[in-house]
Amino acid sequence: MEWDREPIVALNARLRVRSANFDEISLIGTTLEVDSEPMDDVDSTNGEDLDSTATSLASAATHYRYEHGRRYHAYKDGKYHLPNDEQEISRLELQHRIWYLTLNGRSHLAPIPESITNALDVGCGTGSWAIDFATMYPSAEVIGTDLSGPIQPTNVPPNCTFLIDDATADWAFPKKFDFIHVRMISIGIKDWPRFFNECFKSLKPGGWVEMQEWSAPFGCDDGSAPLDTPFMRWGSDGKGAAAKAGLDVQAAKKFPIYLEQSGFVDVQETKTKWPLGPWPRGKREKKIGELFLKDMLEALRAASIGLYTRVLGWTEEAVDEWLEEVKKDMLDPKRHTYMPM
Numbered sequence: 208m209e210w211d212r213e214p215i216v217a218l219n220a221r222l223r224v225r226s227a228n229f230d231e232i233s234l235i236g237t238t239l240e241v242d243s244e245p246m247d248d249v250d251s252t253n254g255e256d257l258d259s260t261a262t263s264l265a266s267a268a269t270h271y272r273y274e275h276g277r278r279y280h281a282y283k284d285g286k287y288h289l290p291n292d293e294q295e296i297s298r299l300e301l302q303h304r305i306w307y308l309t310l311n312g313r314s315h316l317a318p319i320p321e322s323i324t325n326a327l328d329v330g331c332g333t334g335s336w337a338i339d340f341a342t343m344y345p346s347a348e349v350i351g352t353d354l355s356g357p358i359q360p361t362n363v364p365p366n367c368t369f370l371i372d373d374a375t376a377d378w379a380f381p382k383k384f385d386f387i388h389v390r391m392i393s394i395g396i397k398d399w400p401r402f403f404n405e406c407f408k409s410l411k412p413g414g415w416v417e418m419q420e421w422s423a424p425f426g427c428d429d430g431s432a433p434l435d436t437p438f439m440r441w442g443s444d445g446k447g448a449a450a451k452a453g454l455d456v457q458a459a460k461k462f463p464i465y466l467e468q469s470g471f472v473d474v475q476e477t478k479t480k481w482p483l484g485p486w487p488r489g490k491r492e493k494k495i496g497e498l499f500l501k502d503m504l505e506a507l508r509a510a511s512i513g514l515y516t517r518v519l520g521w522t523e524e525a526v527d528e529w530l531e532e533v534k535k536d537m538l539d540p541k542r543h544t545y546m547p548m
């Protein structure tokens with residue numbers, strides 16, 4: 208499926224040098240209109256028109272933890288509560304596509320020059336963003352870091368490298384970067400001010416950091432998903448479990464403040480919504496909604512089982528029973544919920 212290449216979303220902040228040169232930003236909008244015939248415009252592709260080339264390495268840390276039928280990262284075991292197995296890799300690939308649809312084919316919004324020499328992708332997951340970026344900017348040396356490895360492909364562009372690294376430890380990169388990209392790692396970071404200080408320290412003057420994140424709770428603007436319905440309750444329970452684990456699922460709302468406190472200037476925030484399901488009007492809105500529903504149906508157990516058992520002390524059976532109810536509610540076409548992005 209083809210979308211116009213208009214830019215959207217994300218939070219960008221520049222180090223010291225002023226005068227950002229953003230293109231005009233066009234969102235799917237923060238007001239989603241309900242479509243009375245939600246399935247009419249749904250198309251059957253996954254929006255996979257943007258594939259990446261692949262070519263080289265990854266390493267160690269394969270003494271994975273296996274729990275509740277899922278595989279988890281080995282390095283700094285227990286730090287991140289979502290799995291890193293094939294099932295999760297497919298989900299992250301789906302989410303990668305949703306981001307391209309959201310950004311109208313772009314991988315970033317920060318106005319970085321073609322001649323960029325290096326970039327860092329923190330919490331790179333499957334490595335797809337880093338691989339695409341390295342392909343688009345062949346002059347740039349691109350490093351993707353993650354607690355999980357080697358879940359990235361072995362065939363990557365020669366200017367792309369993956370490292371197993373914990374973003375919450377001191378950053379010790381030998382060179383400073385022109386661009387730091389961070390996407391969807393809310394569940395992995397507790398101390399955001401420290402994180403942004405590390406970003407600041409690791410950027411060249413004039414460099415950019417771009418955060419692409421979600422912020423809980425799920426929203427609903429037309430009263431179709433009351434707070435006591437299972438899916439909305441799952442959201443608030445999850446927020447509590449994350450808070451108990453020291454995680455702030457609303458951290459993205461504070462990013463602009465944290466960035467400025469770390470010394471960044473030209474902080475720009477752009478908001479959009481990912482509808483859960485193809486309920487809104489508009490082809491692009493519907494497609495994002497359809498893919499995000501698939502993503503969330505998969506993420507539901509992946510995001511809950513670790514937190515609920517490790518942090519809230521639920522049994523696996525109790526979690527699975529509850530999630531069945533939540534899932535039914537998520538699939539109810541009467542509900543018009545969305546994730547603020």
Ligand SMILES: C[S@@+](CC[C@H](N)C(=O)[O-])C[C@H]1O[C@@H](n2cnc3c(N)ncnc32)[C@H](O)[C@@H]1O
Pocket residue numbers: 280286287299302303329330331332333336352353354355372373374375389390391392394395396
């Ligand atoms: C939801 S995935 C997103 C992956 C990728 N950024 C993307 O958008 O496709 C979150 C990733 O952050 C990584 N992560 C979480 N906490 C981390 C940490 N402290 N240091 C490095 N990576 C971390 C996880 O291992 C996981 O691969």
